[in-house]
Amino acid sequence: MASPAQRRLRIAAIRFLNPAPLMWDFDHAPHAERLAERYQIDWMLPSECADRLATGAADIGLVPIAALAVTPGLRILPGCTIASKDRVRSLLLVRRTRQPLSAIRTVAADTASRTTIAYSRILFQKWGNAGAEFVPMAADLDAMLEKADAAIVIGDPALLALEEEANQLERSGEELVYHDLAHEWRALTGLPFVSAVWCAAPGVPLDDRVAEDFIRSRDHGLANIEALAEEWAGKLPLDESTIRHYLSVNIHYVLDEECVAGMEGFFEAAAEAGVLPRYELAGMAGAR
Ligand SMILES: C=C(O[C@@H]1C=C(C(=O)O)C=C[C@H]1O)C(=O)O
Numbered sequence: 001m002a003s004p005a006q007r008r009l010r011i012a013a014i015r016f017l018n019p020a021p022l023m024w025d026f027d028h029a030p031h032a033e034r035l036a037e038r039y040q041i042d043w044m045l046p047s048e049c050a051d052r053l054a055t056g057a058a059d060i061g062l063v064p065i066a067a068l069a070v071t072p073g074l075r076i077l078p079g080c081t082i083a084s085k086d087r088v089r090s091l092l093l094v095r096r097t098r099q100p101l102s103a104i105r106t107v108a109a110d111t112a113s114r115t116t117i118a119y120s121r122i123l124f125q126k127w128g129n130a131g132a133e134f135v136p137m138a139a140d141l142d143a144m145l146e147k148a149d150a151a152i153v154i155g156d157p158a159l160l161a162l163e164e165e166a167n168q169l170e171r172s173g174e175e176l177v178y179h180d181l182a183h184e185w186r187a188l189t190g191l192p193f194v195s196a197v198w199c200a201a202p203g204v205p206l207d208d209r210v211a212e213d214f215i216r217s218r219d220h221g222l223a224n225i226e227a228l229a230e231e232w233a234g235k236l237p238l239d240e241s242t243i244r245h246y247l248s249v250n251i252h253y254v255l256d257e258e259c260v261a262g263m264e265g266f267f268e269a270a271a272e273a274g275v276l277p278r279y280e281l282a283g284m285a286g287a288r
Contacts, residue, residue: 008040009204012052012061014082014196015043016155017236017243018090018251019062020228021221022080022198022214031220035213045112046154046196053201060210063199064114065263069270069279073202079215079287081255082196083262088182088250090158091116091193093123094141095150097175101127108137108144108151115195116154119185119266121275126188142172152181156236159246163238189269192262197255215287218253257286 013023025031026041042058050067052058053074062082068074084091095104101124109117117134124132137144137151141161144151153161161168165178182193198214200206221228229244236243252259263281270276 008038009059009210010052010057011039011041012049012058012063013041013043014046014049014062014155016046016090017159017232017246018082018155019196020232021225021247021251021253022062022082022218024221024224024228025213025217028220028224031217035217038213047112047114049196050114053199056201058201059204060198060200062196064116064196065194065266066114066118066270066276068197068199069267069276074199075202075206076255076281076284077198077200077206077211077214078284079211079255080198080218080253081194081259083192083194083252083255083259084182084250085192085252085258086183086186087180088193089162089180089246090155090250091181091195092153092158092161093120093150093179093181093184094145094153094161095177095179096145097177099149102129104129104132104149106148106150107132107134108148109134110139110151110153110157111136112139112157113152113154116152116181118270118275119181119193120152122266122269122273123181123184123188125273141168145174145176159238159242160236163242189265191265192252192259194259194262194266197263222248222253255287260284260286 026035046064049061049063053061053063054071135148139153139157185193225248229240232243233240267279271278
């Protein structure tokens with residue numbers, strides 16, 4: 001087999017809307033052709049990105065940060081993130097209005113997620129409900145709420161569930177509360193909600209060019225939000241203004257000092273709550 005230095009780097013990418021700005025150069029002229037010589041992109045759910053890096057089936061991946069605490073040897077590429085500094089819209093806890101957070105016994109937990117599930121376990125403890133049981137399920141709000149008291153959904157299915165909020169009441173007759181988990185986290189901790197970062201698997205040789213390719217792609221993506229809104233309005237039943245707001249306000253793509261502090265706060269809280277093994281970010285500096 002060719003060594004990683006000889007073959008293309010295998011990239012585990014997330015197939016939701018939110019990473020679209022990070023992926024711009026890999027998907028669009030004039031850089032896509034050159035990058036395709038160095039990188040092979042595979043599209044999948046966030047939890048699968050974590051699994052691929054853990055098993056060595058990918059070289060670099062957009063990895064839910066919770067995976068850092070359970071996968072030895074992952075290295076964070078500087079500069080890029082999927083984070084949110086307040087409302088995110090696509091990380092939802094949905095519960096029945098009549099059942100308060102402290103009374104929820106079972107939570108259907110989106111199998112696409114690693115990070116949001118860990119944040120939610122911490123939040124449930126902070127809400128005085130350490131006993132809530134998390135049951136893994138595919139993202140399908142109606143099916144989840146049939147099986148469990150509440151549901152956590154992330155990514156595109158969450159954005160669509162929020163759009164459907166009004167119809168949902170009509171369809172099921174059940175009044176639901178939609179908690180924006182990034183907003184809840186910010187309200188309780190004052191920290192941004194960091195979901196994912198680019199990571200390299202153990203043993204994968206990294207030169208500066210790799211980090212530069214990803215940072216440049218992010219910058220080009222952020223300069224092309226209008227084009228992305230138009231492009232994605234054809235792929236998802238969302239209007240351009242919703243997508244534009246999501247990509248330019250709800251999601252934050254720069255792994256800056258505040259996000260590094262957010263990650264440190266998350267790992268500290270997760271270890272204290274017994275949700276993840278203790279993990280220290282090794283002297284990471286935030287990007288500007
Ligand atoms: C903001 C989001 O962040 C995602 C949430 C993740 C998780 O919960 O593990 C992982 C990667 C991100 O794509 C989202 O998809 O809605």
